[in-house]
Each structure stands twice: as C-alpha cells, then as structure tokens.
Amino acid sequence: MSEKTAIPFEQTTHQPTAHAMKRIQIQGAIEPAVPLDLFGDWIADGLFTPANAFTRALREAAASGEDIEVWINSPGGSVDAANEMLAAFQSFKGYKRVTVGGLAASAAAFFALQCGAR
Numbered sequence: 001m002s003e004k005t006a007i008p009f010e011q012t013t014h015q016p017t018a019h020a021m022k023r024i025q026i027q028g029a030i031e032p033a034v035p036l037d038l039f040g041d042w043i044a045d046g047l048f049t050p051a052n053a054f055t056r057a058l059r060e061a062a063a064s065g066e067d068i069e070v071w072i073n074s075p076g077g078s079v080d081a082a083n084e085m086l087a088a089f090q091s092f093k094g095y096k097r098v099t100v101g102g103l104a105a106s107a108a109a110f111f112a113l114q115c116g117a118r
Contacts, residue, residue: 028075029078032082058092100112
C-alpha cells in the first residue's frame with residue numbers, strides 16, 4: 001500500500017495545530033526495550049522498533065508541544081512491547097493520528113486496532 005492509499009485512523013483530543021505534525025514510525029519488528037546507543041543505526045534503517053525508542057519519541061513530542069502521526073509498516077513482533085507503546089500513546093495529550101502505510105500484522109495490528117482503527 002503506497003502512501004497515497006494509506007488508511008489514516010485518528011484519535012482526537014483536540015484539533016491539530018497549524019504547524020506540521022511529528023511523524024513517529026513503527027517499522028520492522030516491534031521489540032522490547034534495547035540500548036538505543038548500540039542499535040540506533042538499525043532502528044534508523046527500519047529493521048525494528050523498540051518500545052523505548054517509541055516512548056522516547058512520544059515524550060519528546062509532548063515536551064515540545066507537537067502533535068503526532070504514528071506511521072505503521074510492521075510485520076508485528078512482541079505484543080508486550082506493543083502494549084507498552086500503546087499505553088504511552090494513549091497517555092499522550094495532544095492531537096494524534098495513526099496511519100497504516102503498508103503492513104500492520106500481529107502486534108502492529110494490535111496497536112493499530114487499539115488506537116481506534118475499524
């Protein structure tokens with residue numbers, strides 16, 4: 001599924017601001033927390049998404065007052081890690097949107113559906 005045909009799912013707590021949204025990507029396998037300084041290149045290459053990298057990105061967005069879009073293209077992975085990511089996502093107070101831009105299977109589907117996907 002290309003970016004043009006991606007299906008967005010929105011969970012709105014307020015209207016989006018005029019500035020651009022921060023995109024947080026869930027790519028590759030969803031994994032439990034890993035040392036980010038050791039695996040940063042692998043994460044940047046989209047090989048996997050550790051829960052602690054996702055929650056850190058959410059904290060940074062919250063601290064700077066940014067709205068977020070979570071972009072999913074993942075075959076799944078650890079449901080426990082996806083649940084940790086979901087808890088952080090649900091506690092985010094700003095405007096948030098989830099877009100499945102490719103594959104959302106297994107734990108990624110769990111995350112997308114719990115975020116309001118139908």
